[in-house]
Amino acid sequence: MNKPYNFNAGPAGLPLEVLLQARDELLDFRGTGLSVTEISHRSKQYEEINFETQQLLQELLDVPSGYEVLFLQGGASTQFAMVPINFLTDGRVAGYIHSGTWSGKAIAEAGKVGKIVIAASSEADRYKKVPEVQGVSFRSGMAYVHLTSNETIAGIQYRDFPDTGDIPLIADMSSDILSRTFEVSNFALIYAGAQKNMGPSGVTVIIIRRDLLDGIPDNIPDILNYRIHAKNRSLFHTPPVFSVYMVNLVLKWIRNNGGVEGMERRNRLKADLVYGAIDDSGGFFGGLADRNSRSMMNVTFRVYNDEQEKLFLRQAELNGFVGLKGHRDAGHLRASLYNAVTYEQCKALADFMRHFQQSFG
Ligand SMILES: *Cc1c(COP(=O)(O)O)cnc(C)c1O
Numbered sequence: 001m002n003k004p005y006n007f008n009a010g011p012a013g014l015p016l017e018v019l020l021q022a023r024d025e026l027l028d029f030r031g032t033g034l035s036v037t038e039i040s041h042r043s044k045q046y047e048e049i050n051f052e053t054q055q056l057l058q059e060l061l062d063v064p065s066g067y068e069v070l071f072l073q074g075g076a077s078t079q080f081a082m083v084p085i086n087f088l089t090d091g092r093v094a095g096y097i098h099s100g101t102w103s104g105k106a107i108a109e110a111g112k113v114g115k116i117v118i119a120a121s122s123e124a125d126r127y128k129k130v131p132e133v134q135g136v137s138f139r140s141g142m143a144y145v146h147l148t149s150n151e152t153i154a155g156i157q158y159r160d161f162p163d164t165g166d167i168p169l170i171a172d173m174s175s176d177i178l179s180r181t182f183e184v185s186n187f188a189l190i191y192a193g194a195q196k197n198m199g200p201s202g203v204t205v206i207i208i209r210r211d212l213l214d215g216i217p218d219n220i221p222d223i224l225n226y227r228i229h230a231k232n233r234s235l236f237h238t239p240p241v242f243s244v245y246m247v248n249l250v251l252k253w254i255r256n257n258g259g260v261e262g263m264e265r266r267n268r269l270k271a272d273l274v275y276g277a278i279d280d281s282g283g284f285f286g287g288l289a290d291r292n293s294r295s296m297m298n299v300t301f302r303v304y305n306d307e308q309e310k311l312f313l314r315q316a317e318l319n320g321f322v323g324l325k326g327h328r329d330a331g332h333l334r335a336s337l338y339n340a341v342t343y344e345q346c347k348a349l350a351d352f353m354r355h356f357q358q359s360f361g
Pocket residue numbers: 010074075076077078102148150151152172173174175193196
């Protein structure tokens with residue numbers, strides 16, 4: 001079978017080894033004679049997956065003790081609401097850093113729940129770069145500060161995170177978790193939908209500092225309460241069994257391929273290949289993001305004129321490259337280079353770009 005080169009932004013490609021293992025195990029999960037989708041979430045087998053997957057994340061991200069790892073449903077979009085419902089209480093104020101489409105959605109949802117302030121923004125730069133956060137002083141007493149570590153649509157990503165001191169820092173890491181190393185201890189809460197870098201859609205990973213759980217009010221619905229989910233070890237209700245199982249396989253694949261450090265090394269080389277084809281093109285291709293904010297995960301770019309850009313997309317598809325059309329908010333082109341995208345696929349894309357330029361430039 002000839003698999004296309006998959007540069008989809010999400011749901012995104014999964015490692016071939018993982019898909020093959022899932023296929024092999026689909027009818028008989030760990031000797032049960034049943035599919036993983038057919039067993040009770042209260043069974044010993046599912047308990048094992050749940051626990052193992054949690055442990056794998058703790059190991060790969062070097063999560064310090066004092067944090068809980070949760071597997072919830074509803075995607076990162078539900079977290080946009082859940083974060084303020086749990087923490088934007090008692091008339092307090094939260095700070096939001098505005099860097100593009102996804103932070104914008106988080107801001108809009110939080111604004112419906114309570115009072116927020118925009119602590120920093122790159123709106124005036126049309127989200128070509130991440131907001132300047134070094135040296136921003138955050139008002140003490142804020143409930144939390146929220147940021148988006150990688151803006152999937154504009155293709156911008158933080159190099160360094162702000163120091164918010166005692167104020168809990170909360171991050172949406174949906175599109176770059178497990179792609180590079182970082183200190184979990186700088187964050188009070190991290191959330192990420194699985195479908196970019198961890199597995200299929202359907203499960204959202206939450207890493208939350210345990211002391212935050214105590215302050216959550218009782219009068220919010222249980223299904224939206226982090227404390228209830230933590231107390232029930234993510235088994236408060238039926239979990240997305242198959243998605244968690246797939247995340248389990250992806251995490252083992254990461255572990256077998258050099259861990260997060262290995263991913264980061266490879267992701268850097270991959271991004272260099274594609275940005276290299278843009279930068280060496282003498283203006284035929286142009287990157288949409290400022291150099292210092294360029295994302296290693298989502299390369300946003302354009303061809304110097306719209307006709308050529310349409311032709312590029314057509315030719316790319318004919319040559320087996322899929323998912324290169326940019327999001328409607330940013331337009332143009334986007335190549336998403338998540339963990340499962342191989343170096344060889346990125347090399348093929350960079351070669352194709354150079355070849356296209358030679359033929360049509
Ligand atoms: C994809 C994405 C989301 C939305 O995730 P859903 O699972 O569709 O709710 C939120 N934030 C970021 C940064 C994303 O990349």
